[in-house]
Amino acid sequence: MSAPSSTRSSVPRGPIVNSLTSGQLPRFIELYSAIGAFLVSAGILALIGRLNVVGELVVTAVVYLIGIGVMSTLVENRRKATDRVIRGLVTVAFLLAMTPLISTLATVIIRGIGQINWAFISTTTAHVFDPKTLVVSSHTGALQSIVGTLIITGIAALISIPIGILTAIYLVEYARGGTWLSRTVTLLVDVMTGIPSIVAGLFAFSLFTLLFGPKAFSGFSAAVALSVLMIPIVVRSSEEMLKLVSLELREASYALGVSKFSTITKIVLPTAIAGLVTGVMLAIARVIGETAPIFVTASFTDNFNSNAFAGPMNTLAVQAYAAYKFPGTDIQASIDSAWGAALLLIIIVVILNLIARIVARVFAPKGLR
Amino acid sequence: MSETPAAPSKSHDNDSNGQTSKFSTNANRPGAPLGGSARSVRAKSRPADRVFLGLSTGAAASIMVILAGVAIFLIVQAAPAIAANWATNPDLNTGATAHHNTFWGYVAPLIWGTVFVSAIALIIGAPVAIGIALFISHYAPRRLAGVLGYLVDLLAAVPSVVFGLWGIYIIRPFLLPGTNWLNHHLGWIPFFSGTASATGSTVLAGGIVLAVMILPIITSISREIFLQTPRLNEEAAIAMGATKWEMVRLAVFPYARSGVVSATLLGLGRALGETMAFALIVSPSLIFSLKILTDGENSQTVAANIATSFPEGTPLQRQALIGTGLMLFVISIAVNLIARIIVTRTGPDAKTRKAKKRIEQLPPSDPTSVLALDDVLSAAHHRQTDGTARA
Numbered sequence: 001m002s003a004p005s006s007t008r009s010s011v012p013r014g015p016i017v018n019s020l021t022s023g024q025l026p027r028f029i030e031l032y033s034a035i036g037a038f039l040v041s042a043g044i045l046a047l048i049g050r051l052n053v054v055g056e057l058v059v060t061a062v063v064y065l066i067g068i069g070v071m072s073t074l075v076e077n078r079r080k081a082t083d084r085v086i087r088g089l090v091t092v093a094f095l096l097a098m099t100p101l102i103s104t105l106a107t108v109i110i111r112g113i114g115q116i117n118w119a120f121i122s123t124t125t126a127h128v129f130d131p132k133t134l135v136v137s138s139h140t141g142a143l144q145s146i147v148g149t150l151i152i153t154g155i156a157a158l159i160s161i162p163i164g165i166l167t168a169i170y171l172v173e174y175a176r177g178g179t180w181l182s183r184t185v186t187l188l189v190d191v192m193t194g195i196p197s198i199v200a201g202l203f204a205f206s207l208f209t210l211l212f213g214p215k216a217f218s219g220f221s222a223a224v225a226l227s228v229l230m231i232p233i234v235v236r237s238s239e240e241m242l243k244l245v246s247l248e249l250r251e252a253s254y255a256l257g258v259s260k261f262s263t264i265t266k267i268v269l270p271t272a273i274a275g276l277v278t279g280v281m282l283a284i285a286r287v288i289g290e291t292a293p294i295f296v297t298a299s300f301t302d303n304f305n306s307n308a309f310a311g312p313m314n315t316l317a318v319q320a321y322a323a324y325k326f327p328g329t330d331i332q333a334s335i336d337s338a339w340g341a342a343l344l345l346i347i348i349v350v351i352l353n354l355i356a357r358i359v360a361r362v363f364a365p366k367g368l369r
Numbered sequence: 370m371s372e373t374p375a376a377p378s379k380s381h382d383n384d385s386n387g388q389t390s391k392f393s394t395n396a397n398r399p400g401a402p403l404g405g406s407a408r409s410v411r412a413k414s415r416p417a418d419r420v421f422l423g424l425s426t427g428a429a430a431s432i433m434v435i436l437a438g439v440a441i442f443l444i445v446q447a448a449p450a451i452a453a454n455w456a457t458n459p460d461l462n463t464g465a466t467a468h469h470n471t472f473w474g475y476v477a478p479l480i481w482g483t484v485f486v487s488a489i490a491l492i493i494g495a496p497v498a499i500g501i502a503l504f505i506s507h508y509a510p511r512r513l514a515g516v517l518g519y520l521v522d523l524l525a526a527v528p529s530v531v532f533g534l535w536g537i538y539i540i541r542p543f544l545l546p547g548t549n550w551l552n553h554h555l556g557w558i559p560f561f562s563g564t565a566s567a568t569g570s571t572v573l574a575g576g577i578v579l580a581v582m583i584l585p586i587i588t589s590i591s592r593e594i595f596l597q598t599p600r601l602n603e604e605a606a607i608a609m610g611a612t613k614w615e616m617v618r619l620a621v622f623p624y625a626r627s628g629v630v631s632a633t634l635l636g637l638g639r640a641l642g643e644t645m646a647f648a649l650i651v652s653p654s655l656i657f658s659l660k661i662l663t664d665g666e667n668s669q670t671v672a673a674n675i676a677t678s679f680p681e682g683t684p685l686q687r688q689a690l691i692g693t694g695l696m697l698f699v700i701s702i703a704v705n706l707i708a709r710i711i712v713t714r715t716g717p718d719a720k721t722r723k724a725k726k727r728i729e730q731l732p733p734s735d736p737t738s739v740l741a742l743d744d745v746l747s748a749a750h751h752r753q754t755d756g757t758a759r760a
Contacts, residue, residue: 093500196642289528
C-alpha cells in the first residue's frame with residue numbers, strides 16, 4: 001500500500017472535528033436504550049391501559065430495535081445501524097427461547113406442587129366406596145406410574161447401555177480406519193436418532209403382537225420401544241466421550257505391550273468413565289419422559305402392576321397424558337393428578353441431569369484431548 | 370496433515386487442533402513397507418481380545434438388525450391393512466377409519482397434515498433457532514456462552530407431554546386474542562380463514578409448541594457449526610473493517626450454510642414425529658386444510674392420529690395405524706438421510722478435495738449428546754483452568 005491511498009481511506013466523511021469520538025454512539029448506549037425502551041413501552045401500555053408482562057416485553061423489544069436502528073443511522077452509519085439491529089435481534093431470539101423454558105417450568109411447579117404429597121406418591125389411583133354415606137370418592141395417586149416408570153426405564157437402560165457402549169467401542173477403538181461396517185453403523189445410528197418415538201412404539205407393538213397375540217400389552221415391550229430410542233443416543237454420546245480420550249494414552253499402553261482388550265478396559269474406559277456415565281444419565285433422562293411409545297405398547301392403567309411381562313403398565317408421562325385426555329369421574333382431580341405426574345417427571349429429569357453434571361465434575365477426566 | 374492429502378487419515382476429530390491425529394499420521398507415514406509390516410508385528414491376540422472384538426462388533430451389527438427389524442415388523446403388520454378393501458371390510462369402514470376407500474385415501478390427508486404442521490413449526494422455529502445459535506456462538510459474552518447454550522439444551526430435556534400440557538393451559542389462551550384479530554382482519558388469507566376457534570385448539574397453537582420443541586436440535590447443531598468457522602476467515606473480515614454482522618454474513622454464513630440447512634432438516638424430522646404436543650393441544654379432523662385458526666377444520670398429523678385412535682382401535686384398525694406409522698417412518702428416514710447427504714456433498718470447501726472431510730459428520734444431532742459433551746468438557750475445562758478446552 002502506498003502512503004496516499006492509506007491516508008485517503010482514513011479520512012472521515014463529512015465535516016467532522018474529532019475523528020476519534022464523533023460518529024459513534026456512547027459506549028453503553030445499548031444498555032441505556034434497552035432501559036429507555038422498557039420505560040417508554042411501559043408508558044405506552046399504561047396509556048392505553050393494557051399493562052401486562054408479555055405485552056411489555058414485546059413492545060420493549062420492538063421499541064428498542066427501532067430506536068437503536070434510528071439512532072445509529074443518524075449518528076453513525078447504515079452499516080453500524082444494521083449491525084446493532086442484528087445484535088438486538090439475536091439477543092431477542094435468545095430471550096424468546098428462554099420464555100417457554102421458564103414458563104413451562106413455572107407452570108408445572110405452580111400447578112403440580114399442591115398435588116405432591118406422600119399420599120400421592122405412595123398410593124395408586126382408586127375409587128373408594130364408602131358404605132355409610134354411599135358416596136364413591138375417587139382418589140388419585142401415582143404409585144403405579146412411579147413403579148412403572150422405574151421398571152420400564154430400568155429395563156430399557158439394561159438393554160441399551162451395553163449395546164450402546166459396545167457399539168461406541170467398536171466404532172472408536174476397532175474401526176478407527178473406517179471399515180464398511182463402521183461407516184454403515186455410523187450412518188444408521190444417525191438415522192436412528194431421527195426415528196419418531198411413536199414409530200418405535202409401533203415397532204415394539206408389532207413385534208410383540210406377532211409373538212404373543214393381539215393383546216400383548218406389557219412393560220417389557222415398552223422397554224424394547226424405549227431401547228430403540230435410547231441406543232442411538234447412548235452410542236452417539238459414548239462415541240464422543242471415547243473420542244475425547246487422547247491417542248497418546250492408548251499408544252503408550254500399546255507400546256508397553258498391553259493387549260487391546262486390557263487397553264480398552266484399563267485405560268480408555270476408566271479415563272472416559274465420567275463422560276460415559278454422564279451420557280447414559282442424560283439418555284435415561286431423555287427417554288424417561290417419552291409418552292407415545294409407552295402408551296402404544298404398555299397402554300395405561302390405574303392398577304398397580306410390577307410384573308413387566310404381563311399386563312398394562314403406567315408411567316408418569318403416560319399418566320400425565322391419560323389423566324388429561326381420558327379423565328375419571330372427577331375431572332378436576334384427574335387433571336390435577338396429570339400436573340402432579342408432570343411435576344414428578346420433571347423432578348426426576350432434573351435429578352438425572354444434576355447427577356450427570358456432578359459425575360462430570362467429580363470424576364472430571366484427566367488425559368482428555 | 371494438510372500437506373498430505375493422500376494420507377488415509379480418516380481421523381474423526383472435527384476440531385482444528387489436529388494434535389493427536391498428527392501424531393498418528395506421523396507414525397504411519399514412514400513409507401509403505403514399514404507401514405505394511407507394522408500390521409504383521411501386531412501383538413498376538415489373546416482370547417479376551419477376540420471375545421471383546423466379537424462382542425463389540427456384534428453390538429455394532431445389532432444396530433443394523435434393529436433398524437431392519439423396525440422396518441420389517443412394521444411392514445408385516447401393516448400389509449394386511451394396506452391390502453384390504455376399505456369400502457367393504459367390516460373392520461375398516463367403521464370407527465376412526467370409516468369413509469375411506471383405500472389405505473392411501475386414509476393416509477394422504479394425514480401426511481398432508483404432518484407436513485403442513487411441521488412446516489409451520491419450522492417457519493416459526495428455524496429463524497429463532499438460528500438466531501439463538503448465532504447469539505451463543507458470536508454475540509454472547511464468551512464467559513456466558515457455555516451457560517446460555519446449556520439453558521437452550523435444557524429445552525430438549527423437558528418431556529414432550531409437559532410441553533403439551535403447557536400448550537393447553539398457557540399457549541392456547543395466550544393466542545386467543547391474536548387469533549381473533551388475525552381472523553377478523555386478515556381472514557381473506559386462506560390460512561387465517563374459517564371460523565375462529567373459541568378454545569384455542571388450533572394448528573397455530575400446536576405449531577408454536579412444536580417450534581419450541583425443535584429449537585434445541587437446530588440450535589445445538591447450528592451453534593457447533595458456527596463455532597467451526599475458520600478463525601482466519603473471521604479475522605480477515607474484521608481486519609477489512611467489516612462490522613460483526615458483515616463478518617457473520619461474509620465469513621460465517623457461507624461456511625456454515627450446508628450445515629445449517631441440514632440442522633433445519635433434522636429439526637423438520639423431529640417435528641414430523643412429534644406426537645404428544647399435537648395430540649393434546651389440537652382438535653383435528655382427517656381433512657386437507659390450510660386453516661390454522663379454526664377448531665373443526667384442522668389437519669391431523671400421522672403421529673397424533675395414532676396416539677388418539679390407537680386405544681379404541683380394533684386389531685385391523687391398529688394395523689392401518691401401523692401402516693400410517695410406516696409412512697411416517699419412511700418420510701422421517703428420508704428427511705434424515707437428505708440432511709446428512711447435504712452436509713457431506715455440499716459441505717464447506719467441497720470443491721477443494723483436500724479439506725472435504727472437514728464436516729464429514731454433523732456434530733451430534735442429538736441435544737442429549739451435546740449436553741453430555743458440554744458437561745464433561747466444562748468440567749475438564751474447570752479442572753485444567755489453563756487452556757481453552759473448547760472455543
